[in-house]
Amino acid sequence: MSDPGPSEAMTEKRDFAAPFLKDGRCMILAYDQGLEHGPSEDFNDRNVDPAFIIDIANKGGYTGLALQKGTAEKYYDGKTPLILKLNGKSVLVKAEPISRQHCSVKYAKELGAKGVGYTIFLGSGRESEMVQEWGRIQEEAHALGLGAVLWVYPRGTGVPLDTNPDIVAYAARAGLEFGADIVKIKYSGDAKSFAWAVKAAGRAKVVMSGGPKTTDEGFLSQIRGTIEAGGAGVAVGRNVWQHTDPYKMSEQLRKVVFETKPVPALASVRA
Numbered sequence: 001m002s003d004p005g006p007s008e009a010m011t012e013k014r015d016f017a018a019p020f021l022k023d024g025r026c027m028i029l030a031y032d033q034g035l036e037h038g039p040s041e042d043f044n045d046r047n048v049d050p051a052f053i054i055d056i057a058n059k060g061g062y063t064g065l066a067l068q069k070g071t072a073e074k075y076y077d078g079k080t081p082l083i084l085k086l087n088g089k090s091v092l093v094k095a096e097p098i099s100r101q102h103c104s105v106k107y108a109k110e111l112g113a114k115g116v117g118y119t120i121f122l123g124s125g126r127e128s129e130m131v132q133e134w135g136r137i138q139e140e141a142h143a144l145g146l147g148a149v150l151w152v153y154p155r156g157t158g159v160p161l162d163t164n165p166d167i168v169a170y171a172a173r174a175g176l177e178f179g180a181d182i183v184k185i186k187y188s189g190d191a192k193s194f195a196w197a198v199k200a201a202g203r204a205k206v207v208m209s210g211g212p213k214t215t216d217e218g219f220l221s222q223i224r225g226t227i228e229a230g231g232a233g234v235a236v237g238r239n240v241w242q243h244t245d246p247y248k249m250s251e252q253l254r255k256v257v258f259e260t261k262p263v264p265a266l267a268s269v270r271a
């Protein structure tokens, strides 16, 4: 009997990132910081309300919205494609970082998600537990037709600086090898080093993670660098919804994400 070869599903190369892409670019609004940092750290009277953030996502032209289960259950209106975050942790635990699954892929789909999100703290002493959990989640997501979005955050006693360009490229590559459709990584500081990270991620789409609120120009120039480096876009939160005018910031963001051209010369950075 001849070898049947890889299954049709394996050779199909379905693009699970597609629901979050517009012209190959991606603009995701992230809103899980209430859990990750605490409400008093990041929120004010206006942005503490999930309905306000969902309105920004809908009116701001975002191609994705990342929420935790509880906020999705109570507020999600089905308009902006949902990435349901399946793990999360508080900032109160002072130990090697670990974030475990608290919501199933099946339930994410029932809530209307087009993708699931998961954070791995690469380099943590608890890394292998997250890797194992994610491995199952990624397969379940694809079996249900959902995208698998991986926040790869190098963190833990073994990781001195998570924005070191080699560490950022490592995170990007880990995203590819762990099967992420979209890998969310920190900015490495300049377009040239970020281009290496994008290259390391191969066919996984790379989005840049925002970080604490900075100046408009500082924030937008990181995003310009991301796109020039060949990245697909952003998955950001605080620099948008902490802005005095989140709708105007979203408009500026749209321009940079959708109108910036990649710089081909950056594509060969390691001759």
Ligand code: FBP
Pocket: 030, 031, 032, 033, 036, 066, 151, 209, 210, 211, 212, 235, 236, 237, 238, 239
């Ligand atoms: P920001 O743009 O606000 O940084 O959000 C991106 C994000 O990945 C959130 O999804 C997450 O809550 C947060 O950053 C985690 O931040 P930290 O690096 O402090 O753990």
